[in-house]
Structure formats: structure tokens, C-alpha cells
Amino acid sequence: MKINDPIIKKAQERMEKAEQAFxxxxxxxxxxxxxxxxxxxxxxxxxxxxxxxxxxxxxxIPEARVLLVKPYDKTALKEIERAILASDLGISPANDGSTIRLVIPQLTEERRQELAKEVKGEAEKAKVAVRNIRRDMMEQLKKAEKNGDLTEDELHNLEEQAQKVTDAAIKEVEKIQADKEKEILDI
Known part of the structure; x- marks a missing residue:
């Protein structure tokens, strides 16, 4: 979609950043x-x-459920192990003296459902961010019309463009959400 208006272009960039953060x-x-x-x-x-x-x-990633952490400096191995243990990962590291092996456990069905809900919550936050960007964009467009920079027809056309950009961003967030939920729920 070709966008000429700087207000909409900037809002679209902000929406893309919201998608990347998601x-x-x-x-x-x-x-x-x-x-x-x-x-x-x-x-x-x-x-x-x-x-x-x-x-x-x-x-x-040597295997589907294994992460291998190989420090560039062997003296940092103990500190890396300590940091992994202190994190919220919930995975016990296996230290063999030169590398740390993390085996990701299989998820239970209950845990998969919890993670799917978490993904849904994150998606909702991303959609709210996109809608807030849309609101800011609409305010800027109305202000430009009020200042005489835009005619009423131009404002109407730009509002339609703004809605299309917003719809596209929301659709992308929903696609990312669906892909992640599928990844989580697939056994």
C-alpha cells in the first residue's frame, strides 16, 4: 500500500515496531x-x-529439545550456570566443564493451555498498542484539518487510509498469535 502522508507513514512504522516487540x-x-x-x-x-x-x-540447538551454551571464555561457565538457575526459565542446566546443556522438558496439556492463554494476553496488549497508535494518528489528522493543512475530503481519505493501515497491523498481530498458538498446542 502506497502511503504519501507523513502522519500515516510514521504511524505505520510505529505499528510495525509494536509487531516486532510482540x-x-x-x-x-x-x-x-x-x-x-x-x-x-x-x-x-x-x-x-x-x-x-x-x-x-x-x-x-543440537537437537529439537536441547540448547547448548558454549562460553567464549571458560572462566565464565560458573557465572552463566548461576544466571540460568536464577532466571525464570525453570530449566536445570547440566554443566560438563566446557559447555552447559539445557534440556527443554515436554509440556503437559495443561501447561500448553496456560501458554496459549499467555500468548492471547500478549496479543491483546499488542492490539491495544496498535489501536493507541491509530488514535494518536487520527488526532494528528484532525488537528491538521483544523489548522487548515487538510480539506475535509483529504481528511476523510486519510482516515480511510489510516483504518486500512490499522486493520493490516491487527491482522498481522493475529497471524503471529495464531502461529505461536499452533506451535505451542502441537504435540
Whole structure:
């Protein structure tokens, strides 16, 4: 969709950022299979500074339900293990002296349903964010019309464009939600 108006273009960019944030949030939800993004939020105490785990170690997925964390600096192994234990992952790390192995347990049906609800909640937050961006955009358009920058017809056309952009963003959020729910509920 070709958009010429700067107000709508900026709002569309903000909506895309809301979608990206939603994807990032969903990356932290465990779906019963290994995903390196599960470790994105873990920070490790490394020489007195909190450092993201993915900057201290190589994270690989050798099997469908196994994450392998191989630190670049072997002296950081104990601190990485401590950070994983302290996190809200709920997975016990297995340290073999050079790498840490994380085995993601199979999810129970009850837990799958809880995670699906969590995904639905995150999706609702993303939709609210998109609607708030739409509201801001509409206010800006009405203000521009009031100031004489837009005619009534131009305002009407831009409001239609704004609604199309919003509908597209909501549809994308729903697609992301459906994909994640399918991933969680598939056994």
C-alpha cells in the first residue's frame, strides 16, 4: 500500500515496531522445543558487569529439545550456570566443564493451555498498542484539518487510509498469535 502522508507513514512504522516487540515477547515463551531466544533475557555477572548471555557464549540447538551454551571464555561457565538457575526459565542446566546443556522438558496439556492463554494476553496488549497508535494518528489528522493543512475530503481519505493501515497491523498481530498458538498446542 502506497502511503504519501507523513502522519500515516510514521504511524505505520510505529505499528510495525509494536509487531516486532510482540514477536520478541513471544520468543521468550517456551513452546516445548529448543529456541535460542529463550535465553535472550538472561544477564550474566561478568567481571562486575551484567552482560547478556548471548554476548558471552555461543548458543546452538543440537537437537529439537536441547540448547547448548558454549562460553567464549571458560572462566565464565560458573557465572552463566548461576544466571540460568536464577532466571525464570525453570530449566536445570547440566554443566560438563566446557559447555552447559539445557534440556527443554515436554509440556503437559495443561501447561500448553496456560501458554496459549499467555500468548492471547500478549496479543491483546499488542492490539491495544496498535489501536493507541491509530488514535494518536487520527488526532494528528484532525488537528491538521483544523489548522487548515487538510480539506475535509483529504481528511476523510486519510482516515480511510489510516483504518486500512490499522486493520493490516491487527491482522498481522493475529497471524503471529495464531502461529505461536499452533506451535505451542502441537504435540
Amino acid at each position: 514477536r520478541r515477547d513471544l520468543g521468550g515463551i517456551r513452546a516445548g522445543r529448543a529456541n535460542a531466544s529463550l535465553l535472550n533475557r538472561i544477564k550474566v555477572e561478568y567481571y562486575g558487569a551484567l552482560t547478556p548471555l548471548n554476548q558471552l557464549a555461543q548458543i546452538t
